[in-house]
Amino acid sequence: MKALLLHDKGLWKEMKLEEIDIPKPSAGELLIEVHAVGLNPVDYKTATGGNPNWSYPHILGLDVAGVVSEVGEGVTGWEKGNRVVYHGDLTKKGGYSEYAVTTAHTVSRIPDQVTFEDAAALPTAxxxxxxxxxxxxxxxxxxxxxxxxxxxxxxxxxxxxxxxxxxxxxxxxxxxxxxxxxxxxxxxxxxxxxxxxxxxxxxxxxxxxxxxxxxxxxxxxxxxxxxxxxxxxxxxxxxxxxxxxxxxxxxxxxxxxxIALGPAHQSGDRKAQEDLGMMGNEMLALVAEGKISSMLKEVITLEQVPEALSRLVERHVKGKIVAKIK
The missing domain is CATH 3.40.50.720 (NAD(P)-binding Rossmann-like Domain)
Structure with missing residues (x-):
């Protein structure tokens, strides 16, 4: 699969699309065919200093929307073809790629009225x-x-x-x-x-x-x-x-x-982790009903992510930027 690879901390401006193996879901996980990924300041912030849990090359991207491609052992309630969005665990490889893996109990189901791009604009912020x-x-x-x-x-x-x-x-x-x-x-x-x-x-x-x-x-x-x-x-x-x-x-x-959204993944608290998916479902319903906007302002390609992250550094971006992959 194609992925935007970070080869070492501090090198996020040099990220380029490269070929890497498609990951496999473990027990309790889902393999997602990625359609859209939201950009966030946490991407360049963590990429600048790195994370002790990362192995390189690493893949950034926390806010992932796509389709379930494979279901890991023991997973119930999800099947191949489901449209989902999730907030990823920043200690693991993310979604600036054609496929990504996440825990099944943290994902949210995307309503038919909501596009992948709008869904990917939601999680972190x-x-x-x-x-x-x-x-x-x-x-x-x-x-x-x-x-x-x-x-x-x-x-x-x-x-x-x-x-x-x-x-x-x-x-x-x-x-x-x-x-x-x-x-x-x-x-x-x-x-x-x-x-x-x-x-x-x-x-x-x-x-x-x-x-x-x-x-x-x-x-x-x-x-x-x-x-x-x-x-x-x-x-x-x-x-x-x-x-x-x-x-x-x-x-x-x-x-x-x-407020500590991401650390729910490392907390070991299943209820806190499941709440990520619950918040997603509740927000997606509001978007589907037209009660709130996803604030999506710009859709870019995966290759354009480093340049767009550079603009986020300047703190003058209005609304959300999302990379469309499929």
Missing amino acids: GYTAYQSLFRKLPMDRIDTLLIHGGAGGVGGFAVQLAKWAGKTVISTASRHNHEYVQSLGADYVIDYREENVKAKVMEITNGRGVDAVIDAVSRQSATDSLEMLAFLGHIVHIAGAPDYTQVKPFTKAISYHE
Whole structure:
């Protein structure tokens, strides 16, 4: 099969299509004929530093959509020809290839109304946003959220999901992305470069602050957001924990939530792993019903992945990029 091979850490810009053997599924696994793979910043980040579990040449690509080609021993509920999507285990070989192997209990079934490309745009960013909102936050007690980086992958999905849940959504984005973030459902968009985010948030909430913050930007951004939370507020951090010492104990009773999507694979916790597939099924249903968008903005070839990853490094890509393989 053809695959985009990483020959050593740091060499992701030099990846090229090469021939490699088709993998075989072990017990409990599926062999997937890959049709589309989503691109994510985690690809170039892990490829830059490498991973001790990798052997080279390695294959990147966590967000894989395709068709079941072979069913491993002991697998039930799946058969050859099923359309599926999954979030892969970054310690193992990924989906920038014509075939890939994954655990059967972590995959989701793609509805007929959803394309492979749209499905592949979901897992890493979409499931992270979904976990943030519906696995961590008490959404029945939350009315207003501040979602940083609404033009990005996690932020964009979080804006859509929060609005679908009927919440008031405040987001941050560069001025040129305001219209786009509003189209996703944000009620208010703040230009983090030119405006005082805290002042705007307090103005919008009449001085109370927001019930929850979702931060996928940085540790500093998460720390700055602590001052924008209302009493009993929640902060979900994805790119680094805030400095908890900035809040005096027993004052605002803030709850802190760490998001760790990928480590479910290494956790040994079957329930946590199965939840990856459940979140996928729930999000795919929303896409199929037209309630949220996959945010797919660009479809490329497998050969174009290194160049597209270079653009992701610049952090100015809007929406999702997906490589179409078949």
